[in-house]
Amino acid sequence: MPFYQKLGVLPPKRHTQFRQDNGELHHEQLFGTIGFVGMSSLLYHRQRPTQVVEVLGSEDVRPVAAVERNLLSRKLEGWAVKPGQDWLSSRVPTLFNQDCTVALVAPPKVAQDDIYKNADQDEVVFVHRGHGVLETMFGILEFREGDYLVIPRGVMHRFNWSTENNRALVVESASPVLTPKRYRNHFGQLLEHSPYCERDMRPPSALCDVSNEGKGPFKVRIKKE
Structure with missing residues (x-):
C-alpha cells in the first residue's frame, strides 16, 4: 500500500505537458532508489535538475579505524x-x-x-x-x-x-x-x-x-x- 503524498499543483496525468505560468514547460523528474521497479516519486522543476556548471575537486572522507583486533571494553564519550x-x-x-x-x-x-x-x-x-x-x-x-x-x-x-x-x-x-x-x-x-x-x-x-x-x-x- 503506497504512502501517497502530493504538494503543490500537479498535472492530471503523468508524463504530459505541464506548463508554468510563463508558458514554459516544467521539467519532470522520476526519482527512485531501485531503478524503475522500486518506490519512486515524480518531481516537477522550473529549471532542469540535470544542469551542472562545473565539478570542483574531491576529498577522502572514509572513516579510519582507530583500533583494530580489539577485545577490550570501551566507553565512548x-x-x-x-x-x-x-x-x-x-x-x-x-x-x-x-x-x-x-x-x-x-x-x-x-x-x-x-x-x-x-x-x-x-x-x-x-x-x-x-x-x-x-x-x-x-x-x-x-x-x-x-x-x-x-x-x-x-x-x-x-x-x-x-x-x-x-x-x-x-x-x-x-x-x-x-x-x-x-x-x-x-x-x-x-x-x-x-x-x-x-x-x-x-x-x-x-x-x-x-x-x-x-x-x-x-x-x-x-x-x-
Whole structure:
C-alpha cells in the first residue's frame, strides 16, 4: 500500500505537458532508489535538475579505524564531540563496518548550510537535542527533539537549525532503510503489533521554494564512493 503524498499543483496525468505560468514547460523528474521497479516519486522543476556548471575537486572522507583486533571494553564519550563549521564537518564517525556508519554530530546554527546529497547510502538522523527545518527536494519538514529523519539516498537536502548546542546521531546505511517485513502485511500496511504506525510518520508539509536565492548556481556537496 503506497504512502501517497502530493504538494503543490500537479498535472492530471503523468508524463504530459505541464506548463508554468510563463508558458514554459516544467521539467519532470522520476526519482527512485531501485531503478524503475522500486518506490519512486515524480518531481516537477522550473529549471532542469540535470544542469551542472562545473565539478570542483574531491576529498577522502572514509572513516579510519582507530583500533583494530580489539577485545577490550570501551566507553565512548559520545556527546563530548565538538561542533564543526557546518552540518557535514561536525560529523564524527564512531562505529562502522561494510554496511553502515554511525556518527555523532554537534551541528552549529549557521546562516546558510550547503546543499548535500549522499549518493550511496540512506541516512537516518535521530535528533537528540535541538530543532529546526530540513529542506529537501520533496519539500520542507520541521523537526524537533526525539524525531527520526529518514533521508533516502540521492535526495538533495540541507539542515537549518534554529537552536544552539544541538546534538544528533546519524546512521548511514548501504542497505535500504525500510520497515521490517515482520511488521507489515502483504500490501505494505503496518500491522497492529508494530511498535510504530503510519500515524507516527510526518511527510514534508510544504514545497521548498529557493526562488528568493536566485537561479543559481548552487553548490551541492555529494558523497559518492
